[in-house]
Amino acid sequence: MIKKILVVLTGIVIWFVPPVWDISTQAWHLFAVFFSTILAVLINAFPILLASLFALASVVLTGTLDVKLAFSGFSESFMLLILSAFLVAKAVIKSGLGRRVAMLLIRRFGKNTLRLAYCIAVTDTLIAPAIPSNTARSGILFPIVNALALDTGSHPTPDSRKTTGSYLMMCGITSLTISSALWMTAMAGNLITVEIAQQFGVHMTFGGWFLAASLPCIIGLIILPYALYIYFPPGLKETPEAMQAADSTLQQMGPMNKKEWITLLVFLGMVTMWGLAGIVNINTAIVGILGLAMLIATGVYRLEYLRAEGGDALETYIWFSILYMLSSQLNDLGFMHTIGVQISGLLQDLHWISAYLLLTILYVAIHYLFVSQTAQLLALFAVFLEVAILAGVPAALMAFMLAFATNYFSVITPQASTGNVIFIGSGYLLPGEVYRAGGMVTVINLIIFLLATPWILWVAS
Amino acid sequence: MIKKILVVLTGIVIWFVPPVWDISTQAWHLFAVFFSTILAVLINAFPILLASLFALASVVLTGTLDVKLAFSGFSESFMLLILSAFLVAKAVIKSGLGRRVAMLLIRRFGKNTLRLAYCIAVTDTLIAPAIPSNTARSGILFPIVNALALDTGSHPTPDSRKTTGSYLMMCGITSLTISSALWMTAMAGNLITVEIAQQFGVHMTFGGWFLAASLPCIIGLIILPYALYIYFPPGLKETPEAMQAADSTLQQMGPMNKKEWITLLVFLGMVTMWGLAGIVNINTAIVGILGLAMLIATGVYRLEYLRAEGGDALETYIWFSILYMLSSQLNDLGFMHTIGVQISGLLQDLHWISAYLLLTILYVAIHYLFVSQTAQLLALFAVFLEVAILAGVPAALMAFMLAFATNYFSVITPQASTGNVIFIGSGYLLPGEVYRAGGMVTVINLIIFLLATPWILWVAS
Numbered sequence: 054m055i056k057k058i059l060v061v062l063t064g065i066v067i068w069f070v071p072p073v074w075d076i077s078t079q080a081w082h083l084f085a086v087f088f089s090t091i092l093a094v095l096i097n098a099f100p101i102l103l104a105s106l107f108a109l110a111s112v113v114l115t116g117t118l119d120v121k122l123a124f125s126g127f128s129e130s131f132m133l134l135i136l137s138a139f140l141v142a143k144a145v146i147k148s149g150l151g152r153r154v155a156m157l158l159i160r161r162f163g164k165n166t167l168r169l170a171y172c173i174a175v176t177d178t179l180i181a182p183a184i185p186s187n188t189a190r191s192g193i194l195f196p197i198v199n200a201l202a203l204d205t206g207s208h209p210t211p212d213s214r215k216t217t218g219s220y221l222m223m224c225g226i227t228s229l230t231i232s233s234a235l236w237m238t239a240m241a242g243n244l245i246t247v248e249i250a251q252q253f254g255v256h257m258t259f260g261g262w263f264l265a266a267s268l269p270c271i272i273g274l275i276i277l278p279y280a281l282y283i284y285f286p287p288g289l290k291e292t293p294e295a296m297q298a299a300d301s302t303l304q305q306m307g308p309m310n311k312k313e314w315i316t317l318l319v320f321l322g323m324v325t326m327w328g329l330a331g332i333v334n335i336n337t338a339i340v341g342i343l344g345l346a347m348l349i350a351t352g353v354y355r356l357e358y359l360r361a362e363g364g365d366a367l368e369t370y371i372w373f374s375i376l377y378m379l380s381s382q383l384n385d386l387g388f389m390h391t392i393g394v395q396i397s398g399l400l401q402d403l404h405w406i407s408a409y410l411l412l413t414i415l416y417v418a419i420h421y422l423f424v425s426q427t428a429q430l431l432a433l434f435a436v437f438l439e440v441a442i443l444a445g446v447p448a449a450l451m452a453f454m455l456a457f458a459t460n461y462f463s464v465i466t467p468q469a470s471t472g473n474v475i476f477i478g479s480g481y482l483l484p485g486e487v488y489r490a491g492g493m494v495t496v497i498n499l500i501i502f503l504l505a506t507p508w509i510l511w512v513a514s
Numbered sequence: 515m516i517k518k519i520l521v522v523l524t525g526i527v528i529w530f531v532p533p534v535w536d537i538s539t540q541a542w543h544l545f546a547v548f549f550s551t552i553l554a555v556l557i558n559a560f561p562i563l564l565a566s567l568f569a570l571a572s573v574v575l576t577g578t579l580d581v582k583l584a585f586s587g588f589s590e591s592f593m594l595l596i597l598s599a600f601l602v603a604k605a606v607i608k609s610g611l612g613r614r615v616a617m618l619l620i621r622r623f624g625k626n627t628l629r630l631a632y633c634i635a636v637t638d639t640l641i642a643p644a645i646p647s648n649t650a651r652s653g654i655l656f657p658i659v660n661a662l663a664l665d666t667g668s669h670p671t672p673d674s675r676k677t678t679g680s681y682l683m684m685c686g687i688t689s690l691t692i693s694s695a696l697w698m699t700a701m702a703g704n705l706i707t708v709e710i711a712q713q714f715g716v717h718m719t720f721g722g723w724f725l726a727a728s729l730p731c732i733i734g735l736i737i738l739p740y741a742l743y744i745y746f747p748p749g750l751k752e753t754p755e756a757m758q759a760a761d762s763t764l765q766q767m768g769p770m771n772k773k774e775w776i777t778l779l780v781f782l783g784m785v786t787m788w789g790l791a792g793i794v795n796i797n798t799a800i801v802g803i804l805g806l807a808m809l810i811a812t813g814v815y816r817l818e819y820l821r822a823e824g825g826d827a828l829e830t831y832i833w834f835s836i837l838y839m840l841s842s843q844l845n846d847l848g849f850m851h852t853i854g855v856q857i858s859g860l861l862q863d864l865h866w867i868s869a870y871l872l873l874t875i876l877y878v879a880i881h882y883l884f885v886s887q888t889a890q891l892l893a894l895f896a897v898f899l900e901v902a903i904l905a906g907v908p909a910a911l912m913a914f915m916l917a918f919a920t921n922y923f924s925v926i927t928p929q930a931s932t933g934n935v936i937f938i939g940s941g942y943l944l945p946g947e948v949y950r951a952g953g954m955v956t957v958i959n960l961i962i963f964l965l966a967t968p969w970i971l972w973v974a975s
Contacts, residue, residue, distance in 0.1 A: 100817055106807035113800045120591055120797045128589035130581055336581045339574045346567035356561055356829070360941070364824030367831075368817065480821070 056098035064089030064111075074395055080386035082117045087379045091421070091466070094484050101467065101484045102368050105375035118382060126378030130338045131188055131471050132370060137341030138192025139366040139475050141323070142199060144345070144354035148316040151200030153306060158197070159204060159292075159299040166217050166287045169201055170278040173221065174228040178274060180324075181232035181239035187426075187463070189327040189337050190239070191229060191472040193320075198225045199479060204299075205292060209480030218481035220287035226464050226487075227277050227494050229472045234460035235270040237262040242427040242459055249435050250452040253442065257452070265453050265512045269505035273461075273498055280497055285490040312353045319347045369478030373424075376468045380424035389422065389432040397440035405445035410503065412437050412446070413454050417499055420462040426470055430459050449513035454502065461498040464491035517559035525550030525572075535856055541847035543578045548840045552882070552927070555945050562928065562945050563829050566836035579843060587839030591799045592649050592932050593831060598802030599653025600827040600936045602784070603660060605806070605815035609777040612661030614767060619658070620665060620753075620760040627678050627748045630662055631739040634682065635689040639735060641785075642693035642700035647798050648887075648924070650788040651700070652690060652933040654781075659686040660940060665760075666753060670941030679942040681748035687925050687948075688738050688955050690933045695921035696731040698723040703888040703920055710896050711913040714903065718913070726914050726973045730966035734922075734959055741958055746951040773814045780808045830939030834885075837929045841885035850883065850893040858901035866906035871964065873898050873907070874915050878960055881923040887931055891920050910974035915963065922959040925952035 064085050072081035086108050093104040112118040126132060145151045162168045177194055184190040202208075202218035209218065233240040237247065237259050247257045282290075309317070323344040330337050348354040383389060396415055400408045416437050423429040434455055441451040463470035467477050467487040476482060502509075525546050533542035547569050554565040573579040587593060606612045623629040638655055645651040663669075663679035670679065694701040698708065698720050708718045743751075770778070784805040791798050809815040844850060857876055861869045877898050884890040895916055902912040924931035928938050928948040937943060963970075 099811070102817060102820075103807060103810050106803055106810070110800055110804040110807060113797055114804070120800070121589075124589040124591060124594055124799070126589070127594065128582075128585040128587070130585060133585055133588065336574055338585070339571055339581070342567055343571040343575070346564060346571060349564050349567070350560070356563060359563075359829055360825040362825060363828040364821040367824040367828040368820055370828075 056096050059096070060089050060093040060098045063092055074391050076388055076391055077386060079117060080383065080388040082115065083112060083379065083383050083386065084388055086111050086117065087383055087422070090376070090379065094467070095488055097485045102372045105372040108379060109375045112379070122382060123378065126374035126381075127370075129374065129377060130336060132374050132377070134186075134188050134192070134338035134341050135373065135471060135474050136366055136370050137338065137345045138189065138195070139369065139478060140345050140354070140359065140363065141192065141320075141341060141348065142196040142475065143358065143362060143366075144348040145196035145316055145320065146200055146203070147358055148312045148353045149306070149310065150313040150316040150320070151196045152204060153303070153309065153313060154197055155200035155204045156299045156303050156306070158201065159295050160303060163205075163292055163295040163299055165291050166205070166220060166289060167278065167282050169205075169217075170221060170224040170282065173198055173201070173224055174231065174274055174278055177225075177228040178232045178235060182236040183238075183328040184324070185238045185241055185244070185330060186327060186337050187229050187233045187240045187470065187472040189330075189340075190232070191226070191475055192341065193324060194225050194228070195475045195479070198222060198476070202481060205289065205295065207289070207481070214481045216288040218479075219486065220281060220285060222476045222479060222481040223281055223285055223487070223490050224278050226470075226473045226476050226491070227281060229470070230461040230463050230494065230498060231270050231273045231277065233463070233472075234457045235263065235266045240426070240460055242430045243456065245427065245430055246434065246452075246456040246459065249430075249438070250456070252435070253438055253448050253452065255449045255452040257456070261513070262453075262456075265509045266457060268508045269457070269502045272501050272505075276501070277494060277497060280493065281490060284493055285486070315351045315353050316348065319344050319351075319353075322347075365478050365480060369474055373468060373471075373474050377424045380422065381428055383422070384428050384432050389429070390436065392419070393433040393436045397437055401440060401444055403444060405441075408441060408444035409446045409451060409454070409506075412441050412451070413458060413503065414499065416455055417458050417462045417465070417495060420465050420469055424468045426459055426463055434459070447510060447514065450506065450510050453509050453513055454506075457502055458499075461502065462495055465495045466491065517557050520557070521550050521554040521559045524553055535852050537849055537852050538847060540578060541844065541849040543576065544573060544840065544844050544847065545849055547572050547578065548844055548883070551837070551840065555928070556949055558946050563833045566833040569840060570836045573840070583843060584839060587835035587842075588831075590835065590838060591797060593835050593838070595647075595649050595653070595799035595802050596834065596932060596935050597827055597831045598799060598806045599650065599656070600830065600939060601806050601815070601820065601824065602653060602781075602802060602809065603657040603936065604819065604823060604827075605809040606657035606777055606781065607661055607664070608819055609773045609814045610767070610771065611774040611777040611781075612657045613665060614764070614770065614774060615658055616661035616665040617760040617764050617767070619662065620756050621764060624666075624753055624756040624760055626752050627666070627681060627750060628739060628743050630666075630678075631682060631685040631743070634659055634662070634685055635692065635735055635739055638686075638689040639693040639696060643697040644699075644789040645785065646699045646702055646705070646791060647788060648690050648694045648701045648931065648933040650791075650798050650801070651693070652687070652936055653802065654785060654788075655686050655689070656936045656940070659683060659937070663942060666750065666756065668750070668942070675942045677749040679940075680947065681742060681746060683937045683940060683942040684742055684746055684948070684951050685739050687931075687934045687937050687952070688742060690931070691922040691924050691955065691959060692731050692734045692738070694924070694933075695918045696724065696727045701887070701921055703891045704917065706888065706891055707895065707913075707917040707920065710891075711899070711917070713896070714899055714909050714913065716910045716913040718917070722974065723914075723917075726970045727918060729969045730918070730963045733962050733966075737962070738955060738958060741954065742951060745954055746947070776812045776814050777809065780805050780812075780814075783808075826939050826941060830935055834929060834932075834935050838885045841883065842889055844883070845889050845893050850890070851897065853880070854894040854897045858898055862901060862905055864905060869902060869905035870907045870912060870915070870967075873902050873912070874919060874964065875960065877916055878919050878923045878926070878956060881926050881930055885929045887920055887924055895920070908971060908975065911967065911971050914970050914974055915967075918963055919960075922963065923956055926956045927952065
């Protein structure tokens with residue numbers, strides 16, 4: 054109760070404080086709602102769905118936002134990508150294919166939970182250059198991680214989720230921070246980064262990006278699953294009998310049945326189209342929707358299943374649409390840009406190394422306010438890069454650091470990336486846990502990348 | 515399989531036929547997709563969700579519609595009203611309040627299923643003038659009808675849904691055709707009608723509308739539940755022991771508990787705000803969302819319930835958003851207007867009585883193509899009224915007939931009104947059944963209103 058009052062009071066106080074700088078009253082009011090919503094989730098005053106519903110009602114009833122804008126998040130293309138990928142993942146599990154892949158992985162790497170985590174991260178990293186959307190990639194990874202959790206006996210219930218599921222899911226979204234940073238073509242925003250950097254005279258190539266990212270990413274890939282293993286440990290660590298059990302399960306399952314084949318074909322078709330989406334103009338959400346339709350049409354995923362188990366997909370879709378809308382409206386109203394300019398303006402007189410460090414840290418920390426990696430990229434990348442150059446930071450170094458940060462800050466909050474959303478919707482991870490474990494992952498990534506500064510400077514120049 | 519091929523072939527044939535009149539190729543292609551989608555549902559080739567998903571993928575992949583437009587239905591205000599009303603209805607059931615109201619009704623009127631149907635229709639008609647949105651009103655009626663079905667032993671399963679549920683649900687949406695036509699303030703579109711009619715010199719008042727509508731509406735109210743009782747009969751007709759059982763159940767339930775009181779208060783608050791929405795500028799969807807948030811915040815409706823039973827709400831939300839978008843895009847591209855002008859142009863030389871009859875019938879029949887009552891109103895009301903006046907039909911007569919038709923054609927297809935959607939999403943009604951029973955209701959309503967022509971002519975002049 055105290056927490057709830059605190060959240061409401063915080064919102065009211067910010068609301069009535071006069072806006073600073075040249076922020077409009079509308080943007081300031083929106084910030085009051087958004088900030089208290091994020092706070093509510095952070096301190097666990099309200100569940101994320103409820104906080105979002107109240108936020109939506111508040112911005113409309115106070116006249117802060119027009120209804121049309123307030124509902125705009127629900128028709129965002131990637132919201133429908135998340136929704137369809139979420140449902141396709143359920144079909145992959147239902148068909149039995151998820152189970153088979155999980156069993157194959159467990160038979161090979163299942164001696165302990167840590168190995169499985171590395172296995173997820175390596176798979177993600179290897180397929181990443183071909184899948185230019187981290188949301189789509191999370192749609193590929195999630196059913197595998199979900200099947201791994203289920204088949205090591207972890208279900209999304211309060212008493213069972215922590216045995217292996219929570220840990221593996223957290224490793225899944227952590228893995229996306231690295232795989233997206235490593236390859237220029239692993240996240241849609243990276244291509245925008247390249248274009249903006251170009252305007253500042255920094256020419257990024259596929260090979261140059263990979264080379265600069267390789268050292269910190271490989272270190273991250275080695276350290277992070279282990280760091281989570283210590284800090285956010287699975288309840289079940291050693292599974293010596295799992296490999297044996299998986300082997301006999303696979304023998305019981307026999308060869309792949311018709312449903313599994315169909316699912317495999319549809320899934321490979323989706324992966325191919327998602328891969329092509331960078332080259333040809335295919336909307337990634339439509340790929341997801343078509344894949345889902347194919348799985349329903351072939352009877353792999355029956356409508357009864359959707360009715361019985363679509364509730365969590367709906368929940369995720371609602372809260373994320375609302376939070377995304379709040380953040381992007383805040384951005385559109387110039388709030389984010391003003392904050393960026395003000396903060397970076399304070400750093401102009403520092404030595405370039407101090408400016409470089411502070412700008413990087415601030416760029417990462419400010420992502421607490423964003424519900425989309427690309428939105429922050431568009432709002433702040435150029436501002437931060439410009440200030441850094443004025444302060445004497447080598448342009449290529451700063452451009453690469455901000456580019457990498459745009460990827461690895463994706464677990465700083467549950468809503469920090471569209472790639473997280475399906476994993477959190479699974480019921481294995483609580484928002485509060487993501488704030489804590491994701492915060493730690495972000496700090497580790499930040500340190501690794503900052504320590505790699507000489508390498509990046511050397512490679513990029 | 516033959517049905518599926520037929521649907522796809524129909525779509526392809528229309529697609530490649532050159533468009534008639536001045537319809538653009540884009541509008542024609544959209545019509546090809548829309549028509550085959552409606553056909554697929556009508557002949558039961560695909561379930562409505564699957565047909566909609568394929569339609570969505572088709573219009574985007576063929577480049578007929580831009581992605582942004584194709585997804586626009588998902589953020590329509592009333593889509594979120596339907597979604598929230600659907601979830602609030604589940605909360606009303608879950609709280610036990612739905613059960614209590616149902617038991618009170620059964621104890622009083624439960625001797626047979628027909629009486630319960632009349633009871634639903636009368637309740638709806640009495641509250642209608644105060645609820646200026648038939649979608650919102652369906653959100654009020656639905657939990658009561660749902661509880662009545664459940665408490666007479668009918669569940670949304672293939673073997674149990676037809677005992678009472680299907681019939682009562684069908685009576686629920688049929689009742690909305692009458693209650694909306696009777697009162698000027700019972701449907702949002704009616705107020706638009708009044709404005710358009712004004713431009714043609716027809717002054718409609720609350721009292722005048724009520725008087726003109728009263729005779730045909732009262733006849734409809736008497737005939738329709740009985741007609742459905744014959745044509746779309748409940749499996750369970752006589753329930754002589756139900757009143758006794760309800761009485762003892764009520765005694766067992768004891769006085770209202772805390773959850774029921776909270777639900778009642780929230781629900782009354784929502785009804786009040788929905789009622790005020792006509793006077794003050796309150797968005798009806800936000801009322802639904804706030805109500806849902808209150809029920810979640812007070813623990814009446816727990817998030818676990820949403821996760822476990824939100825799947826059918828999601829299903830309904832998806833297909834209706836897509837069909838609505840297709841229909842409204844078809845409208846925006848001028849397709850509907852062209853059809854209206856062409857059809858009505860053919861009637862210009864007829865005697866006014868023939869023109870009047872044909873225009874009314876066509877106006878109703880053309881609603882097969884619309885997924886919103888208001889959209890058809892905006893597209894065709896003025897065109898049809900103008901043609902009628904040119905052909906010598908008394909302006910007030912035609913204006914009232916079209917105004918009433920805009921309400922009573924709402925059950926001609928499952929997607930013909932936002933008011934139907936929750937009822938169909940319940941699982942008690944199959945789309946094919948609504949096409950058949952709803953078609954019959956529409957024909958009966960059409961006949962009743964046409965027979966009432968002298969009355970309307972007398973009252974309106």
